[in-house]
Amino acid sequence: MAKVLMYTTRVCPYCQMALRLLEKKGVAIEKIRVDEEPARRQEMSLRAQGATSVPQIFIDDRHIGGYRELAQLDVKGELDPLLGL
Secondary structure: OOOEEEEEOOOOHHHHHHHHHHHHOOOOEEEEEOOOOOHHHHHHHHHOOOOOOOOEEEEOOEEEEOHHHHHHHHHOOOHHHHHOO
8 A cells, every 4th residue: 555645734624635535545644734843844845846735645755736636636546546555
């Protein structure tokens, strides 16, 4: 199964939707809360080609983007293969 990393905050509704989608698929998610660790926001932005909003999602170190991009991959049937399902 793929390694999933998500930069998130506690109050972000898109983060919650992304978490629900991934949890529904049975995927373990490593979460980095940039509201609790503000220094990690710069790390996120560098890894995500300048993106500053959350969530920023990585699957096996591949930058997926945010919730909308994740959901689009799911609709196209491309998410499960990325997750190794």
